[in-house]
Amino acid sequence: DGLIRSEEEDRRRSQEERREAAMAQRDFFRETLVQAALNGKIFPSSSYSSAVDSVLSQDASFLKLQQHNRDRPKELFEEFVNDWNELYRRDRLFLSDIVRKRVENSNAQTFKDETKTFDDFCKVLLDEAANQTASDRVQRIIDDESNPVSSALLYFNELKLSSSSRRRNSQLTQHHDSSSEDEGEIAEDEGDV
Numbered sequence: 611d612g613l614i615r616s617e618e619e620d621r622r623r624s625q626e627e628r629r630e631a632a633m634a635q636r637d638f639f640r641e642t643l644v645q646a647a648l649n650g651k652i653f654p655s656s657s658y659s660s661a662v663d664s665v666l667s668q669d670a671s672f673l674k675l676q677q678h679n680r681d682r683p684k685e686l687f688e689e690f691v692n693d694w695n696e697l698y699r700r701d702r703l704f705l706s707d708i709v710r711k712r713v714e715n716s717n718a719q720t721f722k723d724e725t726k727t728f729d730d731f732c733k734v735l736l737d738e739a740a741n742q743t744a745s746d747r748v749q750r751i752i753d754d755e756s757n758p759v760s761s762a763l764l765y766f767n768e769l770k771l772s773s774s775s776r777r778r779n780s781q782l783t784q785h786h787d788s789s790s791e792d793e794g795e796i797a798e799d800e801g802d803v
Contacts, residue, residue, distance in 0.1 A: 640686065640690060709738075709769070
């Protein structure tokens with residue numbers, strides 16, 4: 611009777627130790643994901659396959675977690691990114707309304723000029739907030755520590771990237787248009803010969 615109780619106690623203790631080790635591995639993996647987000651290696655829109663290839667495949671926490679359960683890293687990654695993306699989408703909608711109002715009240719170029727840095731962008735958001743409640747919400751979004759990276763910073767970077775992409779596309783279009791004109795002129799010149 612005492613031997614059976616001792617074996618059951620050992621088995622229960624062993625199960626508890628395995629459960630605690632699995633939780634510690636999960637928490638360590640989550641910290642790895644947070645660090646990757648802070649380093650700009652993963653985003654709310656990142657896919658698991660791209661993250662594994664570029665970030666996680668050599669990480670000890672990923673490899674250890676994958677040894678115990680092949681699907682667990684993917685589940686944890688997708689949970690992490692989905693939660694983050696949900697928060698970002700909500701915050702982005704609110705921030706984009708403020709930015710839209712600011713651009714309507716001034717113009718797009720003025721907005722770009724006054725938001726060259728993230729700190730400037732935050733000041734504009736706070737200035738443009740319609741009331742104290744909106745201002746408080748903007749401040750919470752800027753300071754939010756529940757997100758790996760502030761939604762305000764992600765949105766600022768998104769706007770900068772979008773702006774530089776539009777500028778690059780515009781330059782390509784202008785270059786393409788001028789080279790098309792040149793080609794037409796060459797063809798016309800050849801016809802005159």
